[in-house]
Structure formats: structure tokens, C-alpha cells
Amino acid sequence: MVIRKRGEAGLPPIPPIPTQVVTNGEFVPLPKTQKQREVDLRLLEYADRYGKPRGLSRRSFLMTTSGFAAAMLAMNKVYGREFFRVAEVEAADETAAIEAQLKTRKGTQFIFDDQTHWLNAAKLEHAQTERGKIVRDFLMGFRNSVLPNSKIQDIGTEEAYVKQMFLESETTMSIISGVPAAAGDDEILLPIESMVGTRDHVNAKAGTRRMLSHGLVAPNDPRNLDMMEWQAKDLKIDSWKGYTADGISGRYPSGGHYGGWYLDDAKVAYPMYDKARKLGIKTFCIHKGLAVIWFDEKYCRLHDLEPAALANPDLNFIIYHSGYPWVDDLANITRFKRNPALNVANNIYAELGSTFALTVTGAPIEAAHVLGKLVTHVGSDRIMWGSDSTWWGSPQWQIDAFRRFQIPEDMQKGYGYKPITDKDKELILGLNAARVYGINAEQTMKQLAQDAISNVRAAIAPKMTQEFRKYAAAAGMKLA
Numbered sequence: 001m002v003i004r005k006r007g008e009a010g011l012p013p014i015p016p017i018p019t020q021v022v023t024n025g026e027f028v029p030l031p032k033t034q035k036q037r038e039v040d041l042r043l044l045e046y047a048d049r050y051g052k053p054r055g056l057s058r059r060s061f062l063m064t065t066s067g068f069a070a071a072m073l074a075m076n077k078v079y080g081r082e083f084f085r086v087a088e089v090e091a092a093d094e095t096a097a098i099e100a101q102l103k104t105r106k107g108t109q110f111i112f113d114d115q116t117h118w119l120n121a122a123k124l125e126h127a128q129t130e131r132g133k134i135v136r137d138f139l140m141g142f143r144n145s146v147l148p149n150s151k152i153q154d155i156g157t158e159e160a161y162v163k164q165m166f167l168e169s170e171t172t173m174s175i176i177s178g179v180p181a182a183a184g185d186d187e188i189l190l191p192i193e194s195m196v197g198t199r200d201h202v203n204a205k206a207g208t209r210r211m212l213s214h215g216l217v218a219p220n221d222p223r224n225l226d227m228m229e230w231q232a233k234d235l236k237i238d239s240w241k242g243y244t245a246d247g248i249s250g251r252y253p254s255g256g257h258y259g260g261w262y263l264d265d266a267k268v269a270y271p272m273y274d275k276a277r278k279l280g281i282k283t284f285c286i287h288k289g290l291a292v293i294w295f296d297e298k299y300c301r302l303h304d305l306e307p308a309a310l311a312n313p314d315l316n317f318i319i320y321h322s323g324y325p326w327v328d329d330l331a332n333i334t335r336f337k338r339n340p341a342l343n344v345a346n347n348i349y350a351e352l353g354s355t356f357a358l359t360v361t362g363a364p365i366e367a368a369h370v371l372g373k374l375v376t377h378v379g380s381d382r383i384m385w386g387s388d389s390t391w392w393g394s395p396q397w398q399i400d401a402f403r404r405f406q407i408p409e410d411m412q413k414g415y416g417y418k419p420i421t422d423k424d425k426e427l428i429l430g431l432n433a434a435r436v437y438g439i440n441a442e443q444t445m446k447q448l449a450q451d452a453i454s455n456v457r458a459a460i461a462p463k464m465t466q467e468f469r470k471y472a473a474a475a476g477m478k479l480a
Contacts, residue, residue: 112433115353115386121156245299260299309345335377353386372417380424
């Protein structure tokens with residue numbers, strides 16, 4: 001559920017789906033292409049054609065459900081393929097747009113966001129180290145490219161996180177993720193205590209289990225094994241987050257190097273795996289791909305993944321960003337997994353955080369290739385939903401775009417891709433994560449329907465239009 005605020009008539013229009021591949025703070029984007037400019041122009045044409053008769057400015061029109069439909073329609077028209085399941089009547093008629101959107105939701109759905117963030121606003125504002133300043137400037141530059149006039153507080157407070165993740169989107173559960181650092185670093189922009197504190201505070205206020213928290217691992221830091229034990233026993237973390245490219249020149253206070261490490265390094269990484277086994281926390285979420293300018297690219301590649309996964313079949317390796325842009329390397333690891341004669345790792349998962357958002361924004365053919373390779377060769381039962389929000393604002397636009405997205409038939413035939421079905425999307429959006437984290441999705445949905453967050457959603461539901469409420473009820477969707 002999204003409550004869209006009316007924009008000021010004099011402000012420039014903001015596309016409901018960004019029309020350019022922008023940075024998520026972890027790489028430098030390309031400038032707009034001619035096609036992306038054409039999408040912008042087509043979208044403005046739709047805003048004039050369908051918004052003005054309703055007395056809406058361009059900006060106000062693009063904040064409606066019809067505006068979202070118009071953005072998908074513009075991409076289909078410009079790129080010449082049906083990437084999104086959308087009809088032009090949805091751009092013309094708000095009721096039709098709402099009805100079509102609700103059909104994609106199929107009632108209440110379990111959505112687990114496997115990659116979410118917020119950072120400490122005070123530390124961002126007063127960053128003293130080169131590292132802190134780089135992170136601040138990257139993230140705020142990105143956030144403003146997607147949501148103009150954003151402030152540090154929009155990504156820098158627990159309150160903003162809860163609002164965007166749980167009140168402005170349908171997200172059911174989330175896990176709070178870390179940034180490149182060791183657990184005990186003084187300069188870290190969101191200390192592990194704050195990550196776990198957010199999880200515990202939100203769950204206590206909700207009265208249910210809405211959030212999980214990562215612990216941080218950096219096996220090239222000599223303190224790592226001790227910090228793992230502290231995080232597991234005292235903080236009760238739920239899984240591990242690591243960056244094989246931790247990327248900043250310099251040294252950890254205890255003498256470890258910032259350069260990077262490999263998943264298959266028997267001396268560096270394997271003691272970490274053994275420690276995880278002893279602690280009973282066997283899921284590792286690993287940043288791969290998206291080689292930010294201060295990361296050493298060699299540590300972002302995936303050549304170290306398969307040996308580590310094969311040698312540690314009892315551990316789960318969730319590969320953040322699906323290793324983008326090296327999705328082929330990830331797909332090739334698992335593409336023959338259904339052949340029982342081959343020794344293939346079945347404990348590898350592809351996560352979509354920022355990868356779907358980056359590719360679908362102005363490069364939908366790239367999004368189709370990414371999803372086609374993952375669904376066909378990794379398998380829909382091994383793909384995890386992640387939004388990388390709050391960098392992107394509320395993840396709702398990503399959820400809606402993903403539900404409507406499809407791999408065009410000519411690409412299925414030409415490249416041998418499987419279609420991405422509604423069942424696949426249910427697995428990806430939450431059921432796969434539920435399986436990995438031992439969550440009973442059906443039982444959890446019943447519990448969450450009565451918690452404090454659902455009560456707040458119910459309290460703000462009257463702000464929705466009468467049409468939305470009408471069709472939400474008809475579709476069996478619970479507004480709370």
C-alpha cells in the first residue's frame with residue numbers, strides 16, 4: 001500500500017519509475033541514452049493527455065496509479081517490447097489502473113526484503129574520514145537523483161526507515177544490512193549495535209517479528225572470530241553480511257588490511273565458516289558485483305564462489321546484487337545443477353537488491369536478460385528479493401514494477417529463457433527467504449495482520465481514494 005503525497009504544481013515532474021540507470025552509491029552510472037530521453041518525452045505526453053482532463057499537473061498525474069501505468073506503457077512503446085503487463089486504459093482511467101494493480105497483488109502476499117539499509121544521520125553529516133565522506137556524498141547524490149530534495153534524515157533515521165519500509169510499502173518483513181566494515185570499527189556509519197537495536201525496537205513496538213538483523217564479518221580482520229561470537233551470543237544476529245571487496249585503503253585498528261579477501265581462501269575465510277557452524281548461524285550474505293570506484297574489482301568477481309560453496313554444502317551463500325554485471329558468471333555456476341551426474345553447488349542464491357531497480361530503470365531489456373538468466377539457470381527457488389532501500393526511497397515502486405515485469409516472448413525463444421510466472425514471483429518476493437530463514441510465511445502473515453504496524457496502516461487507510469478501497473475490498477486485499 002502506498003500513500004502518495006500530492007506534489008506542488010510548479011515543481012518538475014518526477015517519473016514514478018526512474019528512467020535512467022542511476023548509481024546506488026556503489027558504482028558510477030552511464031549518462032542518459034537517446035531511448036531514455038524518448039521515455040521521458042513519451043511520459044510527459046501521457047501526463048498531458050491523461051492528466052490535464054482530470055485537472056492534474058504533470059507532477060500530480062505521475063504520482064497517481066495511472067501515472068505509474070503510464071511509465072510502464074512509455075517504456076513498452078519506446079523499447080518496442082511488452083516488458084510490462086499494462087494497457088493504455090490504465091493511464092487514462094485511475095479506476096482501471098487501480099483494478100489492474102490489485103489483480104497483480106492477489107490479495108495479501110508475503111514479501112521479505114533481503115537487503116535494506118539506513119545510516120546514522122549524525123555520523124553522515126559530520127563524517128571526518130575520507131571513507132565516511134565518500135559514502136555520504138555517493139548515497140546522497142544517488143538519493144537525490146531518484147527523489148529530488150532528499151535530506152540526510154531520509155536515509156539516516158530509524159523512523160524514516162520504518163516509514164518507508166513498512167508504512168509506504170507492502171513489505172512484510174525485512175533484514176537490516178550493514179555497510180563495508182568490521183563489527184568493531186569506530187568509523188562505521190551504522191554500528192552493529194544500531195542494526196540490532198533497530199530490529200529489536202521495531203519488533204518490540206510491533207509486538208511481532210517484523211525484522212531480522214545481519215551481523216558483520218570481515219575475515220581479513222584479526223578480530224573477526226571474536227566479534228562473530230559476540231554478535232551471535234550477545235546480539236543474537238540472524239545471518240552474516242560480508243564484503244569480499246571492503247575497499248578502502250588503510251588498515252583496521254587491529255592490523256587487518258582493507259583490500260579484500262576471497263570466499264575460497266582456506267586460511268582467511270574457512271576459519272570464519274567453521275566459527276559460523278559452531279555458532280549455528282549458517283547463512284552468509286555476500287556483496288558481489290557493483291564494483292564501486294574504491295573497490296578492487298578482482299574481489300567483486302565470482303570465481304571464488306563455487307569452490308567455497310562446494311566445500312561448504314551446509315552453508316547458504318546469498319549473493320547480493322546477483323553479482324551484477326557478472327550475472328553470467330553466477331548463472332554458469334548453477335546452470336547444470338539439475339544434472340545429477342555433476343557436482344554442483346545447490347546452496348547458492350541470487351539476490352536482486354539494486355540489480356532489478358538499476359536495470360529496469362531505463363534499460364528493461366537488461367532487466368529481462370538478468371531475470372531470464374537467473375530464472376532459467378539459477379532457478380526461481382534460488383532467487384531472493386531485495387530492494388537496497390532506503391537508498392531508493394520506499395521499495396513499493398520496485399515491488400509493483402516487478403509484479404508487472406515479464407520476459408518478452410521473442411527473448412524467451414531467442415535466448416532459451418523460461419518465462420517468469422506469478423508463482424516464480426511469489427517465491428522470489430518472499431517464500432524463498434522464508435525457507436532459508438525458517439519462517440512459516442502463512443502463520444507469520446496471520447500474526448502480523450494484528451500487530452501495531454498493521455494497526456497504523458489501518459489508521460492511514462482512509463486517506464486512500466474511494467476507488468482504491470472499493471477495488472481493494474473486491475480483490476480481497478486487507479488494507480491493514
